[in-house]
Amino acid sequence: MNIQFDDLNLRAGMVGEAHGLTPAEIRQHSPRALEALRGFQKISEAGDQGFPHLPFQAQSARDILRFAKQVRGSFDTLCLVGIGGSALGAWALDCGLRGPHPVQPAFSPRNPRLVILDNVDPAFTAAALDSMNPKKTFTVVIAKSGSTAETVASFLIVRDWMTAKLGRKARHRIAAVTTADKGDLHALAQAEGYPEFAIPKNVGGRFSVLSPVGMLPAALIGLDIRGILKGAAAVTHDSWQPDLEKNLALRGALLHYLVWTLKNKSIQVAFPYSNHLWGTAFWFRQLWAESLGKAKSRQGAEIHVGQTPVAALGATDQHSQVQLYVEGPNDKVFTFWAVEKSASSGKIPKAGLNLEAFDYLGGQTLAKLIDVERRSTAAALTETGRPNCTFTLRKLDPVHLGAFLQLLEFQTAFMGELLNIDAFDQAGVELGKHFTYGLMGRPGFDAFRERFQDYENRRK
């Protein structure tokens, strides 16, 4: 497994002192990185946060693979019902290893389509159901809390749709992933006899891709989950090293922290030059936003920190976003994601058309073109004083993708330590959720319906 992190363009020597880090600044703050490492190590060793342990949970992987072996071949569509951290990891893995949907190979029982119902847009849900055959669909419903309104509503629809065609046999085509022995989804799974896979209590949604939340759907669509976990295990080992040269997650966290706080880069653009990494960019967006956008410090002081993550796709977004990035406000740091060895070189034929815009490209490859485009964009940003850095994955296979996801999770956890916040809660999403419960008539939420009414009255 080989992932490189090139941070040279974050340095003052490349982008100037106003926007880049000086050797003195990095030297002065490096001890904080070690404190962050020790701080998070304590949290992990105490069992308060469990994502570092997930790659080593061999029994869970065995259970998932045994189950996948039993049911694979009996469906051509896997329907995942879940939202946020209960959906984005599976999308990142599917997109990363099989490509974005339009380019995936023909779907079959050996290579099932993955349909993710992570929204309650009725038109989308109806179209998704129309596109699936209930007799050839296996459904995985995922909710750590067991009660998320969007997931529960969509699952009631899917369950009804399956039962209408399959009767009581529908229960054999459904599995649930939720917290062990707790919550309403667990109660339903018990009552209806769905196989259940447990999310460890100490693993939060956005850090759960390597738990059954990501691994069960991945195994059911035929991805190599052992490879994914192997890469993640290797990165976990590196992420406990104090040496910043070896520990890319810690170095990434420190340098991003310094560029953000010393050079006022309040936006981070995650910029994969790979369509396969597009799902990972959206998974990362949630990880970074929900973990690091916080009102309070650990001690309860009001701080309102956060760095807004943006996903951009290279080279496509050079024709959409780069004008802003190069000439707009210098408030961003750019993290390119590159894949060194593409699965195909994309040879460009020599057509001999005697046309200047065409002939120079003949005989070269798309792999070279996309690489040159990324390096040219990095150079253009650097020349205009915009700090940027690059993660390069040697290739995109299960081992490298598992490693990269785990690296980004460690980087996020270390960043939480550097900021002195709890990166693992999400209190800010509760109020809107409670208004929704109140308005939809969930028992116990009347006060929120009334508060919403006051808000509506103020708008009049």
Ligand code: PA5
């Ligand atoms: O990261 C998180 O904790 C959240 O984004 C959750 O994953 C999301 O709200 C879904 O929660 P649940 O799995 O309980 O349905």
